Amino acid sequence: MAALRFRFPALARLRRLLRDRRGVGAIEFAIVIPLLIMAYIGAFEISVAMTVYQKVNRASATVSDLLTRTQTTTPSGLDSMKAVTAAILQPFPQREGYSLKITGIIVDVDGRATVAWSRDQNAGTPYRKGSTVTLPEDMDAKDTFIVRTEYGVPHSVLLMMPGLSSSLNTLTLGKTSHFRQRVGDKVECAACT
Numbered sequence: 771m772a773a774l775r776f777r778f779p780a781l782a783r784l785r786r787l788l789r790d791r792r793g794v795g796a797i798e799f800a801i802v803i804p805l806l807i808m809a810y811i812g813a814f815e816i817s818v819a820m821t822v823y824q825k826v827n828r829a830s831a832t833v834s835d836l837l838t839r840t841q842t843t844t845p846s847g848l849d850s851m852k853a854v855t856a857a858i859l860q861p862f863p864q865r866e867g868y869s870l871k872i873t874g875i876i877v878d879v880d881g882r883a884t885v886a887w888s889r890d891q892n893a894g895t896p897y898r899k900g901s902t903v904t905l906p907e908d909m910d911a912k913d914t915f916i917v918r919t920e921y922g923v924p925h926s927v928l929l930m931m932p933g934l935s936s937s938l939n940t941l942t943l944g945k946t947s948h949f950r951q952r953v954g955d956k957v958e959c960a961a962c963t
Contacts, residue, residue: 887962
């Protein structure tokens with residue numbers, strides 16, 4: 771055996787290398803650390819998205835709540851709700867591509883819902899006056915007035931993966947709120963279409 775050691779010194783070095791356990795911890799750490807970093811960043815991304823979603827939910831409900839406490843509104847009053855949603859969303863920016871649709875809905879005694887007025891973030895009319903609207907199944911609304919706010923915000927994922935398109939790095943967090951009229955019979959908007 772000793773003769774083989776002298777003839778093949780490379781083989782002897784290979785056996786020593788295979789038996790040597792120094793540096794095993796460093797190699798294991800190098801294998802595990804990328805997984806730990808990805809788990810940490812993923813948890814961070816999920817918590818930020820949940821926070822943004824809670825703010826979107828709060829903003830949608832606040833707009834509906836504010837409007838149901840009045841009996842009249844104007845197009846400029848509805849347009850000012852953009853500033854309300856932006857303030858609630860802070861410190862996160864209200865990015866380009868967000869959507870805000872506020873709709874007044876009249877529900878007759880039979881439960882048929884129609885649009886009384888409608889306004890979006892671009893001072894447009896997302897729903898035609900008099901068009902039929904579907905309310906949530908669990909909402910038992912008859913002979914009432916409802917303000918519906920649809921609010922959606924694009925949320926960009928901070929961890930940009932190389933090779934993925936921007937559509938995969940952005941998701942829209944949205945919420946639709948329905949609030950019944952609190953003061954009076956309905957919210958009038960004479961200048962709204």
